[in-house]
Amino acid sequence: MLDPEVRITLRLPQSLRDKLQDASLRGKRSMNGEIVERIDYTFERLEAQLDHVRxxxxxxxxxxxxARRVQLSEAHDEIKRLSAQLDMRDAERATLQAELQDIRERYEERRYQVVDVRALQAEMERNRHILYVLLDADGQPISWPEIMAHLGEIVRNSVGAIDKIEAIVFDAEKASSDERMENWIKLREHYRSLRASGQSKLIDDGD
Structure with a gap:
C-alpha cells in the first residue's frame, strides 16, 4: 500500500534552495523528490546511529x-577461603584451649604432688630416728677408729632403725698413732668377744 502524500508549504533560504536545486539536477530528481530523499536519508541515518549506539x-x-560476574565469583571464592581459614583457626583455637586446660590440670596435679611430697618429707623428718651419743674418754686416748667402733656397736644393739647419729666426744686426749691403733685393736677384739659370748648389749642391768 502506497504511503499517501500530503501537501505542505515550505519556506527556505535562497542559498539552501539553490543547493537543493543543484543536487536535484545531479540526481535527476525533482526539487520535491530531493527534499523527500534527503529528509528520509536523515531519519534512516539517525536510526542507524541509534541502532549502533544500542x-x-x-x-x-x-x-x-x-566482568562483574567474574569479580563476584572471585569475591565468593575469597569469602569461602577466608571462611575456611576462620574455621581452621577456630579449630586451632579450640585445640590450643584444650591443650592449655590439660596443662593447667597437670600443673595443678603436680603442684599437689609437690605439696604431698613436701608434706611427706616433713613427716619423714619428724619421724626420723636420731641417735644422740655422748662418749666420755675419761682421760684415756681415743681415736676415730675407736669412736667408729663404739658407734657401730651401739647401732648393732639398738632397737629399730637409726637414720642419723649425732655423737659428742669429751676428753679425747692426743696420743701417738701406734697407741691409738693398739687401743682400737683391743676395743674391736673386746666387742667381738662380747658378741661371741652373747653378752653384748647397750645397757647391762646387772652392772
Missing amino acids: TTTATRLADELQ
Whole structure:
C-alpha cells in the first residue's frame, strides 16, 4: 500500500534552495523528490546511529556484566577461603584451649604432688630416728677408729632403725698413732668377744 502524500508549504533560504536545486539536477530528481530523499536519508541515518549506539551500549553492558560476574565469583571464592581459614583457626583455637586446660590440670596435679611430697618429707623428718651419743674418754686416748667402733656397736644393739647419729666426744686426749691403733685393736677384739659370748648389749642391768 502506497504511503499517501500530503501537501505542505515550505519556506527556505535562497542559498539552501539553490543547493537543493543543484543536487536535484545531479540526481535527476525533482526539487520535491530531493527534499523527500534527503529528509528520509536523515531519519534512516539517525536510526542507524541509534541502532549502533544500542548495539555498542548493549555489548559494553554485557561485557561489564560479565566482568562483574567474574569479580563476584572471585569475591565468593575469597569469602569461602577466608571462611575456611576462620574455621581452621577456630579449630586451632579450640585445640590450643584444650591443650592449655590439660596443662593447667597437670600443673595443678603436680603442684599437689609437690605439696604431698613436701608434706611427706616433713613427716619423714619428724619421724626420723636420731641417735644422740655422748662418749666420755675419761682421760684415756681415743681415736676415730675407736669412736667408729663404739658407734657401730651401739647401732648393732639398738632397737629399730637409726637414720642419723649425732655423737659428742669429751676428753679425747692426743696420743701417738701406734697407741691409738693398739687401743682400737683391743676395743674391736673386746666387742667381738662380747658378741661371741652373747653378752653384748647397750645397757647391762646387772652392772
